[in-house]
Amino acid sequence: MTAKRENLVLVGNGMAGIGTIEQILKLGGAYDITVFGSEPHPNYNRIMLSYVLEGSKTLNDIILNDWNWYEDNNITLHTGTTVTRIDEESKQVVADNGLSVPYDKVIIATGSNSFILPVPGSDKEGVVGFRDISDCDAMLAAAKQYSKAAVIGGGLLGLEAAKGLVNLGMDVTVVHLMEDLMERQLDRNASSMLQAELERQGVKFAMGKQTVELTGEQRVSGLRFSDDSTLAADFVVMAVGIKPNVTLAKESGISVKRGIVVDDYLQTSMQNVYSIGECAEHRGVCYGLVAPLFEQGMVLAKHLCGSETKPYEGSIVSTKLKISGVDVFSAGEFLDSPEHTVISSKDEWKRTYKKILLKNNVIVGAVLFGDVTESANLQKLVKQGAVMTDEIYTEVMGTGCCGGGAKKGASVETMADEEIVCGCNGVTKKAIVDAVTEHGFTTVDEIKACTGATRSCGGCKPVVEQILEFVLGDSFQQAAKQGICGCTTLSRDEIVAEITAKGLKTTKEVMNVLGWKQEEGCSKCRPAINYYLGMINPDTHQDEKESRFVNERMGANIQKDGTYTVIPRMYGGVTTPEDLKKIADVSLKYDVKVVKVTGGQRLDLIGVKKEDLPKVWEELDMPSGYGYAKSLRTVKTCVGSQFCRFGTQDSMGMGALMERKYERLDFPAKFKMAVNGCPRNCAESCTKDIGIVGNDGGWEVFIGGNGGIKPRIADAFCKVKTDEELIEVCSAVMQYYRETGNYLERTSEWVERMGLEQIQTVILNNEENRKELAARIDFALTQVTDPWKKILNDNSTRTALFEETRL
Amino acid sequence: MKMATQTYTIGTVQDFLLQIGRVVVAGNMELAVFRTSDGAIYALENRSPHPKGGPLAEGIVSGHFLYDPLYDWKIDLRTGEVQAPDQGSVVTYPVSLSGDIVTVSL
Ligand SMILES: Cc1cc2nc3c(=O)[nH]c(=O)nc-3n(C[C@H](O)[C@H](O)[C@H](O)COP(=O)(O)OP(=O)(O)OC[C@H]3O[C@@H](n4cnc5c(N)ncnc54)[C@H](O)[C@@H]3O)c2cc1C
Numbered sequence: 066m067t068a069k070r071e072n073l074v075l076v077g078n079g080m081a082g083i084g085t086i087e088q089i090l091k092l093g094g095a096y097d098i099t100v101f102g103s104e105p106h107p108n109y110n111r112i113m114l115s116y117v118l119e120g121s122k123t124l125n126d127i128i129l130n131d132w133n134w135y136e137d138n139n140i141t142l143h144t145g146t147t148v149t150r151i152d153e154e155s156k157q158v159v160a161d162n163g164l165s166v167p168y169d170k171v172i173i174a175t176g177s178n179s180f181i182l183p184v185p186g187s188d189k190e191g192v193v194g195f196r197d198i199s200d201c202d203a204m205l206a207a208a209k210q211y212s213k214a215a216v217i218g219g220g221l222l223g224l225e226a227a228k229g230l231v232n233l234g235m236d237v238t239v240v241h242l243m244e245d246l247m248e249r250q251l252d253r254n255a256s257s258m259l260q261a262e263l264e265r266q267g268v269k270f271a272m273g274k275q276t277v278e279l280t281g282e283q284r285v286s287g288l289r290f291s292d293d294s295t296l297a298a299d300f301v302v303m304a305v306g307i308k309p310n311v312t313l314a315k316e317s318g319i320s321v322k323r324g325i326v327v328d329d330y331l332q333t334s335m336q337n338v339y340s341i342g343e344c345a346e347h348r349g350v351c352y353g354l355v356a357p358l359f360e361q362g363m364v365l366a367k368h369l370c371g372s373e374t375k376p377y378e379g380s381i382v383s384t385k386l387k388i389s390g391v392d393v394f395s396a397g398e399f400l401d402s403p404e405h406t407v408i409s410s411k412d413e414w415k416r417t418y419k420k421i422l423l424k425n426n427v428i429v430g431a432v433l434f435g436d437v438t439e440s441a442n443l444q445k446l447v448k449q450g451a452v453m454t455d456e457i458y459t460e461v462m463g464t465g466c467c468g469g470g471a472k473k474g475a476s477v478e479t480m481a482d483e484e485i486v487c488g489c490n491g492v493t494k495k496a497i498v499d500a501v502t503e504h505g506f507t508t509v510d511e512i513k514a515c516t517g518a519t520r521s522c523g524g525c526k527p528v529v530e531q532i533l534e535f536v537l538g539d540s541f542q543q544a545a546k547q548g549i550c551g552c553t554t555l556s557r558d559e560i561v562a563e564i565t566a567k568g569l570k571t572t573k574e575v576m577n578v579l580g581w582k583q584e585e586g587c588s589k590c591r592p593a594i595n596y597y598l599g600m601i602n603p604d605t606h607q608d609e610k611e612s613r614f615v616n617e618r619m620g621a622n623i624q625k626d627g628t629y630t631v632i633p634r635m636y637g638g639v640t641t642p643e644d645l646k647k648i649a650d651v652s653l654k655y656d657v658k659v660v661k662v663t664g665g666q667r668l669d670l671i672g673v674k675k676e677d678l679p680k681v682w683e684e685l686d687m688p689s690g691y692g693y694a695k696s697l698r699t700v701k702t703c704v705g706s707q708f709c710r711f712g713t714q715d716s717m718g719m720g721a722l723m724e725r726k727y728e729r730l731d732f733p734a735k736f737k738m739a740v741n742g743c744p745r746n747c748a749e750s751c752t753k754d755i756g757i758v759g760n761d762g763g764w765e766v767f768i769g770g771n772g773g774i775k776p777r778i779a780d781a782f783c784k785v786k787t788d789e790e791l792i793e794v795c796s797a798v799m800q801y802y803r804e805t806g807n808y809l810e811r812t813s814e815w816v817e818r819m820g821l822e823q824i825q826t827v828i829l830n831n832e833e834n835r836k837e838l839a840a841r842i843d844f845a846l847t848q849v850t851d852p853w854k855k856i857l858n859d860n861s862t863r864t865a866l867f868e869e870t871r872l
Numbered sequence: 873m874k875m876a877t878q879t880y881t882i883g884t885v886q887d888f889l890l891q892i893g894r895v896v897v898a899g900n901m902e903l904a905v906f907r908t909s910d911g912a913i914y915a916l917e918n919r920s921p922h923p924k925g926g927p928l929a930e931g932i933v934s935g936h937f938l939y940d941p942l943y944d945w946k947i948d949l950r951t952g953e954v955q956a957p958d959q960g961s962v963v964t965y966p967v968s969l970s971g972d973i974v975t976v977s978l
């Protein structure tokens with residue numbers, strides 16, 4: 066009794082077209098479907114060609130819909146067949162082999178072609194684009210025969226091609242017109258970090274070069290640039306861009322600008338003819354990534370099946386480079402201009418960079434380099450046009466330590482069912498939720514096997530995890546009641562309480578008695594417990610070097626090349642000509658690479674060899690400046706009343722006094738102070754853990770400031786009249802922080818977690834309490850020793866820690 | 873092409889602090905040598921399998937696992953295998969003890 070079904074013809078057997086057909090099948094669309102594809106293959110995942118080139122996937126691995134799929138779904142497939150015309154009058158689609166098929170509806174999804182530079186020689190042998198399987202095959206073959214390749218274009222595609230060719234053993238130079246790689250997705254900072262990283266991985270670069278000719282006889286032998294310089298190459302990949310494939314549309318009289326012009330329902334200028342994917346131009350934009358085409362496909366499929374749908378209103382795109390060890394991500398707007406508020410942080414040691422752009426406090430774009438765990442989250446926030454809040458800030462800029470990401474699930478809750486979570490594979494939130502509820506899946510891997518989400522670039526993994534967590538609710542929480550790390554379910558407070566109650570003495574004891582899952586803990590809990598033990602029993606605790614991070618163990622900062630930085634103590638930022646002379650002599654003798662003034666007014670001696678460290682300390686004969694420790698770093702001072710015409714208090718004197726008093730004591734995290742002689746605040750108290758400002762009648766104290774990864778302006782804490790009161794208040798604040806802070810938690814986070822008022826109540830409203838806190842810190846301070854001296858006096862540790870054995 | 877292995881003496885047990893790595897340089901090769909709390913000694917190439925590389929000797933040792941100092945990857949000292957969710961492996965070299973003398977075969 067089936068009524069005659071309408072004919073739907075799809076031209077283009079690629080990701081956009083087949084994605085739409087899949088949706089139509091799901092919606093039960095009543096069509097007889099015919100598909101034309103120029104390539105001889107069934108539908109495959111084009112973005113994974115980069116992996117095929119790199120060698121980690123085979124062609125078979127990237128097939129999305131195999132031959133059987135077409136058959137099972139009653140789809141007539143013509144591969145190796147190019148459609149040349151759509152005849153509106155006779156309602157026929159005509160192909161190059163003479164085949165013609167009648168249609169009721171047509172979808173044009175012809176994708177793009179590689180843009181080949183129109184320079185002399187670009188038609189020579191050995192010049193290819195990077196677009197489809199045959200290009201990929203050509204590259205694999207060339208790598209076997211030739212050794213020197215040039216890739217023209219430093220965008221996403223060019224870089225992936227270059228890395229693939231390097232992996233195949235070729236000597237590869239990327240030639241780029243601009244000074245910055247991926248300049249359409251990244252800002253200058255991220256782009257130069259990216260270049261450095263790729264150079265480390267063996268890719269060479271020729272930046273700011275315009276290719277004007279490809280030289281050689283029949284086969285290419287080199288490139289010539291506009292500045293007349295040249296580059297030898299016996300194989301050239303052009304990855305300078307793509308050109309929407311509009312030949313068919315043009316031939317058929319359909320309106321075309323850069324791409325095939327479509328409206329918000331993907332309708333072209335010809336009745337019953339739609340277009341989608343890279344060949345389409347919507348509101349003036351042609352997209353070159355997959356996420357938009359799945360969004361378009363969803364709208365078109367519903368439209369063709371007569372279901373109600375919102376119009377397609379454009380996509381916000383994000384980019385992720387698929388090269389292992391090179392994590393870059395960008396979404397939305399990425400270049401800052403005056404109208405943006407920019408939140409950024411750069412860490413040159415870990416080689417990470419993070420930037421978020423706000424416009425009127427709305428998140429409009431983001432760039433990540435090195436650590437892209439927040440990428441999916443940021444992409445979502447940009448898409449939603451979310452307003453920046455303290456919670457979001459903490460979530461995305463957070464310190465990344467354990468226990469931080471407790472309440473992440475909330476944002477996936479509000480996500481629409483149809484929203485695409487995995488852009489690469491077109492998987493919606495609903496598909497993932499269904500996988501969990503219907504099949505009882507509980508891991509990302511199971512969801513991947515079932516829906517394909519996370520299978521390609523992996524950028525969506527964090528969101529998939531959040532959805533999993535959200536759907537499973539309590540049972541997920543149960544499975545992962547978060548302790549301070551994976552070794553325990555106990556929280557910091559529980560651990561501290563147990564240590565005190567049971568009188569535990571060593572990290573080993575703590576872990577044994579409290580039932581650690583991993584007998585000797587991990588890199589997260591061991592340093593934390595070592596700190597808690599020292600804080601609780603300052604006199605008896607034996608510090609465990611093996612439970613300290615490298616910098617603290619070595620008493621100096623390790624740099625990326627494996628050398629170390631030494632910072633001598635300079636109380637209050639004041640030094641003497643004699644000391645400077647000594648520092649200069651030692652720096653010369655040990656061939657220090659750079660002497661730099663730090664942000665905290667001290668001198669960095671950068672580039673000391675590990676085995677020289679003890680000798681450097683010995684010859685400097687100065688106390689350790691603790692630039693590496695979770696401890697009092699520096700007390701920054703201004704000139705103050707000793708010299709400044711505005712100064713009302715002796716900031717240098719007070720700064721030096723404070724630094725001498727509190728140096729060497731362990732804190733939950735690094736600790737910085739500043740003392741100013743008057744409210745002009747030249748030493749910038751507002752970004753310090755404790756900031757002190759002198760005034761006519763005494764001092765004002767600020768706490769919880771931070772200028773680093775999570776900037777925060779300090780809160781006004783109290784005013785005091787005398788130096789003695791000042792020291793007592795500071796002592797009490799520090800000790801209270803030592804006793805209640807989570808390991809690695811800065812005061813900026815601590816003040817927010819505890820509440821300013823709570824800290825004020827404990828310290829200001831209760832004199833007895835304040836005096837006890839101050840007494841406890843004074844006691845702890847009697848136990849500290851200088852780590853440099855200690856090592857110099859301990860020969861065996863000195864050798865074992867600092868000297869390498871040479872055979 | 874396989875090179876002949878050679879055995880080198882790299883010191884006595886006391887030269888290696890418990891749970892603290894030590895660098896041993898052999899020709900143009902750098903080893904990170906660790907003594908775990910059960911007294912066993914392991915030698916690995918002193919290079920993180922993370923694509924960005926970096927040293928291993930400065931990591932934190934727990935049981936027979938090492939947490940690399942830069943990226944916190946967890947590595948099995950016995951096999952050199954990186955633990956999930958990360959992937960990779962480090963070259964390990966056989967160590968033997970005779971009395972207090974530690975030797976490694978390269
Ligand atoms: C190496 C590589 C890596 C990529 N990496 C990413 C990535 O990481 N992330 C991302 O989002 N995107 C990536 N992309 C882009 C992504 O692959 C494309 O955006 C997507 O494939 C476009 O889909 P489409 O269906 O519009 O076009 P295509 O997938 O190109 O499909 C079009 C198909 O139509 C066929 N065709 C053309 N004309 C005709 C005709 N007249 N008759 C019959 N058939 C015809 C073509 O042969 C082709 O098979 C990458 C692309 C490449 C090449």
Ligand code: SF4
Binds near residue numbers: 703704709712741742
């Ligand atoms: S803060 Fe006041 S006292 Fe200190 S240098 Fe500035 S103006 Fe002078």
Ligand code: FES
Binds near residue numbers: 520
């Ligand atoms: S978004 Fe790339 S795998 Fe999901």
